Structures are given as C-alpha cells and as structure tokens.
Amino acid sequence: MTDNRDILITEVALRDGSHAIAHQYTVDQVLNVAKALSDANVPYIEVSHGDGLAGSSLQYGLSKTDEMKLIEAAVSVAGESKIAVLLLPGIGTLHELKEAANLGAKMARIATHVTEADVSAQHIAYAKELGMETVGFLMMSHMAPVDKIVEQAKLMESYGADTVYTVDSAGYLLPDQVRERIRALKQSVGVNVGFHGHNNLSLAMANTLAAIDEGANRIDGSVRCLGAGAGNTQTEVLIAVLERMGIQTGVDLYKMMDLAEEIVAPILHVPQEITRDSLTLGYAGVYSSFALHAKRAAEKFNVDSRDILIELGKRKVVGGQEDMIVDVAAEIAKARMK
Ligand SMILES: CC[C@H](O)CC(=O)C(=O)O
Ligand SMILES: [Mn+2]
Numbered sequence: 001m002t003d004n005r006d007i008l009i010t011e012v013a014l015r016d017g018s019h020a021i022a023h024q025y026t027v028d029q030v031l032n033v034a035k036a037l038s039d040a041n042v043p044y045i046e047v048s049h050g051d052g053l054a055g056s057s058l059q060y061g062l063s064k065t066d067e068m069k070l071i072e073a074a075v076s077v078a079g080e081s082k083i084a085v086l087l088l089p090g091i092g093t094l095h096e097l098k099e100a101a102n103l104g105a106k107m108a109r110i111a112t113h114v115t116e117a118d119v120s121a122q123h124i125a126y127a128k129e130l131g132m133e134t135v136g137f138l139m140m141s142h143m144a145p146v147d148k149i150v151e152q153a154k155l156m157e158s159y160g161a162d163t164v165y166t167v168d169s170a171g172y173l174l175p176d177q178v179r180e181r182i183r184a185l186k187q188s189v190g191v192n193v194g195f196h197g198h199n200n201l202s203l204a205m206a207n208t209l210a211a212i213d214e215g216a217n218r219i220d221g222s223v224r225c226l227g228a229g230a231g232n233t234q235t236e237v238l239i240a241v242l243e244r245m246g247i248q249t250g251v252d253l254y255k256m257m258d259l260a261e262e263i264v265a266p267i268l269h270v271p272q273e274i275t276r277d278s279l280t281l282g283y284a285g286v287y288s289s290f291a292l293h294a295k296r297a298a299e300k301f302n303v304d305s306r307d308i309l310i311e312l313g314k315r316k317v318v319g320g321q322e323d324m325i326v327d328v329a330a331e332i333a334k335a336r337m338k
Contacts, residue, residue: 005250007212007242010044010107010220011037011235012196013264014074015086017226018050019289021269024064027073032263035077037223040255042235044107046084047074050228050289051319052111053085053092053100059322060091061292068099075104082106086137089119090320094126101130110156111137111167113318114144117152124159135194135218136161140318142172142285146180150188163192163218168207169289169319171200171229171282175210182214194218197233199225200282202274204233205241212247223256224264229288230278236260280306284313293322297329307332 014030030047037045049055049067056063074083084107085100097108108127110120120136127134136156141149153164166181173181178195185193195211197204197220208219221238225231236256242249265271277291286309294312298305311328 004248005043006217006248008043008218009235009238009249009251010046010084010194010218011042011223012046012220012232013222013224013226013235014070015046015048016050016220016228016232017222018048018063019228019292020226020231020272021267022292023050023056023061025070026065027069029267030070030073031077033223033259033267034074034081034083036255036259036263038077038079038081040252040259041250042081043250044082044084045074045078046086046109047071048086051091052088053096055088055091068103071100071105072103078104082133084109084135086111087123088112088319089123094123097123097127098130101127101132105132107133107135109135109137109165110161111139114138114141114149114152117155120156121159124156124161128160134161134163136164137167137196138165139167139169140287141166141168141181142170142177143316143318146184149181150184153185153189157189157191161191163194164189165194165196165218166211167196168198169287170285171198171204171278171288172285173197173203173207175203175206178207178210179214182211182216186215192218194220196220198227198282198288199230199232199234200274200278200288202230204231205237208233208238209241212242224260224268225272226264226268227272227288229281229291230274231272277305277309280309284310286313286317287319289319290322290325293325294329297326300326301329301333303329303332303336
C-alpha cells in the first residue's frame with residue numbers, strides 16, 4: 001500500500017450505496033466491487049447494511065444477503081485494503097461489532113446523531129478492545145452549531161476515537177458551513193478529522209474540497225455516487241480532482257474509472273441523479289436515507305413526496321424516526337380530504 005497519502009479515502013458504496021439499491025447487494029457484487037477497490041489501492045472499504053450493522057429490518061429495509069456474509073466476502077478479497085463497518089448504537093450492538101471484527105473488519109465507524117455522542121462510548125471502547133481503528137461519525141451535522149459539534153467530537157475523542165467526522169447526512173451544508181465545522185474541529189481535537197458529504201444540492205465535491213482545505217485528512221467517497229439521496233462525493237471524480245491539485249490519495253484513477261463504468265454502473269437500479277426528491281432532501285435538511293421511504297409512503301397515500309420531506313424537515317426528524325414518514329404521509333392525505 002502506498003504510504004505517502006495526503007488523504008485517506010473511505011469508499012462507502014458498499015454501505016451508503018446500499019440505501020440506493022434498497023439493501024439488495026449480493027455476495028458476488030460485493031466480491032467484484034471490493035476486489036476492484038482493493039486493486040485500485042483504496043485504503044478503506046465500508047461494508048454494512050445502509051443503516052449500519054443489524055440494520056436489516058422492516059423499519060429500515062430488509063437486506064437481500066446477511067451483511068456478515070458480505071463482510072466476509074469483502075475481507076476475502078480486500079488484500080491491503082481494510083474493511084470498515086458502520087454501527088449506529090441502538091440499531092447495532094456489541095455482538096455484531098464482535099462478529100464483524102472476528103470476520104476481519106479492521107475499522108469501526110460509530111455513528112450518532114450530532115448531539116448524541118454520549119451513546120457511542122461503549123461501542124468505541126469495545127472496538128478499541130477488539131483491536132479496531134475507530135471513527136466517531138457525527139450525523140446530521142447541519143442540525144447543531146459549531147460549538148456543539150466540537151463538544152460532541154471531544155466526547156468521542158475521549159472515548160478513544162482515532163478520527164472524528166462531520167457528516168452532512170442531508171446534503172444540506174454549504175461550503176462555508178463545512179469550513180467552519182472542520183476548522184473548529186481541527187483547532188479543538190487531537191485526532192484525525194474527516195468529512196462525509198451527500199450531493200443533494202450538488203455540493204458534495206465543493207464541500208469535500210472545503211473540508212480538505214481546512215485540514216480534513218479522512219474523506220468519504222462513493223464510486224459512481226452510489227449512496228443515499230443523490231449519493232455521496234463521487235470517488236473516481238474526487239481522485240481525479242485531487243490528483244490535479246497535487247494531493248496524493250494513492251488511489252489508481254484509471255482502475256477507479258473502470259470499476260465505476262463496468263462493475264458499479266450495472267448494479268444501479270437507476271442512474272444516481274439529483275431528482276426532485278433528493279433535491280428536496282438537501283433543501284429541507286432531511287436525512288438522505290429517508291428518500292426511498294418517503295417515495296413509498298407518497299405512493300401509498302397518493303401524496304407528493306416533496307410535501308412529506310418538507311414536513312419532516314420542519315419537524316426536525318432524525319435517523320431512527322423512519323416510522324414518522326408514514327405518519328406524516330397519512331396526515332397530509334387526511335388534511336387534503338377535509
Ligand atoms: C443511516 C445511517 C446513515 O446512512 C449514515 C450516513 O451515511 C449519513 O448519516 O450520511
Ligand atoms: Mn451518508
């Protein structure tokens with residue numbers, strides 16, 4: 001593996017991308033994608049249900065394949081790359097974390113709502129005990145002021161996180177807002193700082209570059225943008241842009257392009273675009289993974305999915321409250337009948 005990397009990329013298509021295909025990954029798809037990512041020298045490859053370990057459920061969406069089988073498959077072809085898993089405390093437990101570590105996962109990313117870092121303490125500590133590298137992943141970062149994010153990141157650092165992330169789950173943040181968050185984290189924590197963007201307002205690349213400019217050295221990307229909502233910062237494009245800027249990622253651009261075109265594009269049910277629904281997510285500040293749930297609820301209640309998303313934004317609904325999507329759709333349908 002190349003040592004002189006300025007930025008370490010975590011590829012999230014096999015986790016965040018799972019939202020975009022309703023968690024229908026097969027072992028063969030994961031083998032092919034993970035092998036190609038490893039051949040391209042991507043340092044970290046995240047594999048889990050879209051909502052993290054143990055996310056497979058009626059509430060979040062049932063996986064086609066047990067995620068442990070997917071993790072095992074990815075590990076078998078990972079070579080020098082490290083397999084990462086995502087865990088949201090309350091959805092996943094220490095049990096799944098141990099199972100993933102036993103299968104060979106080397107990094108645990110513990111994700112909480114931006115104001116709830118305290119629930120990550122035991123998961124971060126346990127992941128360290130298991131010998132894993134740990135990341136504190138502060139989701140929906142647009143919903144808290146900068147000083148709150150710093151406070152929460154410091155908590156994660158105190159639990160043992162090696163890296164803390166600002167996560168723009170809704171694809172809502174503007175580049176200046178990313179800058180102020182990353183700058184404050186760089187000034188306040190002693191660990192690596194990372195950024196995870198969503199492209200709902202077509203700002204994932206601009207936001208990622210702003211984060212890097214402020215000193216973030218851990219960056220998430222998704223090949224062919226495969227992620228929730230309009231997807232994430234497109235990895236192969238990011239590699240090209242960073243190469244032009246003289247920033248080393250150690251990732252092979254041509255191999256990433258080939259993977260995107262030949263292996264990942266055929267997996268996509270529909271091309272990853274900024275649709276009216278994903279644009280509404282970014283505009284209203286709604287969790288990107290709500291998009292498919294809102295679409296289904298809109299069809300069921302014959303209402304406009306944008307009205308559902310705007311209302312969810314007003315109510316400041318966060319991850320874990322997916323059941324509210326149906327409630328809101330039903331309320332909108334009922335109000336229309338009056
Ligand atoms: C449901 C977990 C979520 O997809 C994590 C994430 O990638 C984000 O908040 O953007
Ligand atoms: Mn995401």
